[in-house]
Amino acid sequence: MPLIAPGRPAAYANMTLSLFNPGSRLFGAQRVKYLLALPAFIFIIIGIIYPTGYLLYNSMTAWSLTRLDLGQTFIGIENYGKLLADERFYSSLGITAIFTIATTSIQTVLGVTLALLLNRNIRGEGLVRTLLLIPWLVAPFISGFNFRFMMAPNIGVIAQALDFLGLDTITKTSILGSPRTALGALILVHVWNGVPGTMLVVTGGFKTIPEELYLAARVDGADRLQLLRYITLPLVRYAILISAFLTTLFIFKAFEMIFIMTGGGPGDSTEVLALYQYWVGIRSLKIGYGSSIAVVQLLVAFIVSLVYARLMFREAD
Amino acid sequence: MKRIGILLSLVLLLLLPAGQAQDMVTISIGAETGVHADALIANADRCAMEVGVDYEAHQLPPGEWINSILPTEAAVRSGLYDIAYIPISKIAQFVAADYLLPLEDFDIDALDPDDIAFFNLTEYEGKHWLVPWLNEYQGILYRTDLMNDPDEQAAFMEANGYELAAPQSMQQYFDQVAFFHRPDEGLHGNIAYGLRAAWITILHEALSFMHGIEVVDHETLEININTPEGIAALTDMMMLYGYADPASYTAGWVEGNANFTAGRDFSLVTWNSVLLYGNDPDTSDVAGNIGFQLIPLPGDGVEEPEGFLSQWGPAISSTTEHPQETWEMLVCLTSTESGVHGVTATKLGNSPSRISVLQDERALARFPWLGDIAAGIQGLNIISTPNIPEYGDVRGEVLPRLLSTMITGEATIEETAAALEAEIMQILVDGGHVEG
């Protein structure tokens, strides 16, 4: 595998520049290069525009499946006005923020730590790393049920273990049944599910660091902590950023495990935006209003990814 | 380039819908996955043969089937199903969507309507829309081994001054729950469902009935929550959680029933279908020791028993291209013979709607308690819920969310009552059922 200058995402940086490059013409001599990209571009653009357009249109209608007599009446931005005054929307936005930020940070710190622990060229390391991948590979809704039953009082194994340790105050109210512990439990379960991905990406980052850098530093008398501080972490910063980005997007959309484990409850203490959107748009059949929540969700995700994109491009310079 | 072109066209070929040519009429049945739907579809082979059609059965995950897939299909009207298996609580919604054909369009007498218990409940806007297949009654499951224990009876008499027997009134039930609540011995007065899902509303509904009110009156659409009786029902609900198994706070259907059948709890307010597996010795420690009592109402509940009932059954989609064959299929699927087959020949059986099935010896041989139901039906006065398209939302979303906030102590009873009333009122207003 050809080695590249580590930690320098030159391709992306160059792309930014190329947009402003007057020399790049749409139909040059090598038409083939556009033909190569065209099918995928068309596919993606249609794939974005068609359903998103439909979503956007729905979000401006009063469409509700309990009032089919009304049909898809166009009502402009009325749904959005309603949304701005909707307390449950703000509550779910806040919970989504806590959930996303907490999961992403814990997962990133833990993932980097695991990657470091398993990057010491010790025999058996590869096997351990692969076994740690398994949580990532199980279908999320299966894991959701698994944890729901494990955490249930009486029948649940975790509750029994906590009881055994004398922590039965937690299980008396039950882990997922108390607003104080439910969100935390969901965060941990998502971290459990996602941390192998972070570990993989970061480990990948380590492997791009040329061994010579370490040798040189050692000759200069650097100790292990200094190697970590001045060589390893700075050089995998970009990999960490990418994995945090992917995690953020993924967690922001997280739905299945939450739906199965708490349904958004107790009360609305674990009702993230995706769940709120589901309850309103699908279960309560208010397609119009549900669509407007989805549009806002999309918008928030877009802003977040713009921030990340900025960070990444800056990293590239 | 050529290779890619060939591959691309291969992919496109695979994407093309496969055309199917068939001579025989195919009746498509849409249903959920579940015990009673299985019992219905267990008859489809035979019925298709009798009617002379082909059939295909689509069984979809229960929540998705009735809450999102079928409503979406009703909106899009693509003609996926000839027969749709639905509960009575959704009739209004699908009739509003013009998705169902009234049974009056056909020779309704072929169903022998008098043999179907509470067929009248499927009536909406003066017509009948589905043929009941499952009749499920809400009530109290209690432990007969504890109830019939002479020592317990003596102690109960001592404590309460009257005899320990199947609860005939709300107060009797509460006394029993308090009496049998002994957490140190691993026995709890009751277990309730607590997960934020429709199950959580069962106890609240039952307590409202016990206080003589319907949560939302099915005739006047009056909201009986932020009223003295409504507050009392919520207060009693909190009281019962105080005598409840700690598992109640997260229990879904499975967890709740599992705790009860493990012998940890004296009682459970639920549907009688729990008897189907509560009496299965393979999974239940209390098999054979479960009694069932319909919800006791204020006044003298013995002379004029009342009950809350849920029904599921097949309905005919207005998108069908073969109404006559579909109708014949429907008649066969819901016949006495099919009903008995549904009870006897499937893994967990069914709680049938037809009186002739309830009295059938083969069915009784499997579930003796069917006889009690058959006897109890006479003079049973059914309580109901509002027949409006939005009520599924009230029961499946609003009540679970706010009740779950209350039982975890995040909101007071008064706050919950006020919030429930406000949200439900908004739904009724939005639906155009009451003036704002």
Added chain:
Amino acid sequence: MDQRMSRANRLLTYALWLFLLAVFLFPIYWLIASSFKTEGQQFAIPPVWFPAPATLENYINLFSDAKVINSVKNSLLVAGITLAAVSLLGIPAAYSMARFRVGGSLMMLVIFTARLLPPVAYIIPLFAIARGLNLYDKQGTLVLLYTFFSLPLAIWMLVGFISTIPDEIEDAAMIDGASRLGVIWHVVLPLIRPGLASITIFMLLSSWNEFALAVTLTARNARTLPVTMYTFVTNQNIAWGELAAAGVLSATPIVIAGLLVQKHLVVGLVAGSGK
């Protein structure tokens, strides 16, 4: 770099590994144990930590269920064709983007956006569209959608891999008279093979385990494994034993695939992201 590790240090490391594995894999153990429990053991109080005697009933039920077999076929078909379609569309596009900067950062941003779309939000529009175009309950519909949802990440990772290849290697091949496609096929693909391994796992993972779209868009014919698994959750009961067995079975092929490409998985993602 740690060949000179002391014995104590080594023991400590192994103890740490064991601890990590115990914490991370206990839920997996519980899933596997559940799949070998009888109905009576499943929700026993107190919980059964080790199913003895173990039963194979859940697995036997699964394998004797024609619906399960059919949905395994569907899942394989859908995941396989999706992978092929993603490769077919993604590789040339990524090559063109990495090599000639076609589309520039604008297209990169658009591709980002496609990655943001929450599938749950699209259920109703997609159902309506699928029924309108007679695409309901067809494997092809899922292929189409999964390709769409997977393509952005694939292109994104591929661009990273391809731009690690020095121009000179390709130029040499071009001088020897190879066409662009020839270069992609004979030069680029072999060089990024480790990257392809990790992309494959990512793509398989997302289409193999996808649930929200499949449950809405399939009925009987095209139903995939996750949806069939979910039908073990009925209105009366959750057949947790069979659900767990199905979960174990459905994870097995991906775990095996992961084990096979594990070395590449680690190296693979580097270029895609770290670069």
